[in-house]
Amino acid sequence: MKGFLLVFLYCPLFIFGQEKRSIKVTDASTKAVILNANLSINKADYYPSDENGNIQFDITKVKKGDSLSVSCMGYLTVKFVVENTSLLPQEVSLNPIVYELNEVNVTNKNVKQKELTLGTKAFSISQEFTHASTKYGLYINNNEKLIGIIKEIRIHMRNGAKSIDMPFKIRLFARKPNSKYPGDELMDEIIAANLKGKSWFSIDISHLNIRLPEDGFFIVFQTMPSEYYSKVPKKAHGWTIARVPGLAFTSFPKSVNKDNYSVIGIGENNWMSKKNLEYQMQATVLVNNK
Template identity: 30%
Template sequence: MYIYHLIHFIYTFLVVFISNIASSQISSILLDANTEQPIPYVNIFVEHELIGTTSDINGKFDLQIENSKVVVFSAIGYEIKKIFSDSISQFTILNPSITELSEVIITAKKETKKLKIGKFKKSKINLYFNCGQTPWIIERYFPYKKEYEKTTFLNKIRISTNSNLDEAKFNLRLYSKDQNNKPGENLYNKNIIGTAKKGNKITGVDLSELNIQFPKDGFFIVIEWLLIESNMYTLDIERKSDRGASKWVSYEPAIGTVPSDTNKNSWQFNQGHWSKIKKNTETSLKKHKNKYSLLAIELILTN
């Protein structure tokens, strides 16, 4: 009997020991290499896997990882960094990216003309992109048209949002188009944070002070969910097949979509690469059945 208990103890110890080696939680604070200031809202994911998180307002993040994996850090204005998880220490340094800026002439603008493109009705939005516990990015491409010549400045972006929480934050990125028609260079080298109110809303993001002109090759509006504690929504779901309840976790807000016959202008970034949006084949909504989901974004241009 004693030998049995001894073997059982050793077995249990080894299971726990190996488990602790295989799975661990890493914590770190992201810092700017030049200023040594914390970097908030950095997209952090494990390469080729659906695992990731976002740094909080103080640059801190926690990530549960099994074994040693390559962790990727992606933030606007910084070089992409890849590092093995078992090499991550208390502080992780990111290097600012070097961007060559062309000459900019500042002139006084008289906003006498405005043009709305991508119009949608809030009452018609009934299918949304949601973010669970996996970081991902969704985008919509806006092609340039000759009719925009007299209103070339980006004034405001209006986005369909639906949130279970108040003050849910998300990040906007603006990308030019590369030679493969994918998102290329950043048009603006800083985070553009939007804040969605609780409920089904139209969330506006003001771009008027950025003096960004509509590129002749068109551009991408990218929405990035922030996997931070203040955005986390938890719901208890009862299950008939077993006792108790399971927890469903999402990161707010959900982003509204409109049906499209093509996915030409819809891309997503997941597991380190861009891919086209897939067709909706299982939805019960007739107008979205066998269609592609296009972000419900209205863009206001001005002169």
């Protein structure tokens, strides 16, 4: 789901001297406000829209040359470069993603497609109490050299901190050559929220037509910066923790998935292995079956 780059040369002026600025986010087709949109500044600072579709953000964190993006699940991301902090838009309209059917080659009647579920196969009730601004990933191997696309991502979430509906990112990476850690991204990051509070959160990405990498791939669950979550900690299991969405994992899973493994990352390129546990993540893939 690639966004597009805009440079705003003229927009209405804001009042000088204010610390907070506001951008309203609307649907380009219906003109209705969008409630679950997000503004990011250089992919570091994130601000959500409120019930009126307004995003309040700290203008002191924005300077000339910064990259700003406005995104929401189901919409194309709008990105723009700041030319002048006094000339930021008061409103941004997002275009809905048009979901198109994949082209199917029916000339070769010997090729059939089937769905497979890859990733976690053993389940437990163990919970990872996550931290803000941290990445939690599961490597899913492709030892069988399957050919197809990644259709859906599923993540098993936990609610020990009463935070299952808090926002997070979903990212998808290829494995870095000659390494066991994530490399190139396979899609733009998606900011999501499990508003229905289901233990398994799923998202359909079939419209992105992401090819199944020959060397496997990583599903990454990334928490937002700390200011994105409640400032008032909640008590869970006898101690005090912030309301960061939790993640389920399986202990000692190697007897089931010996070639899958978990990683954790802080910062953009700092990764380390998580031994003896497997984050409960799955991918539904649509593969060719001759």
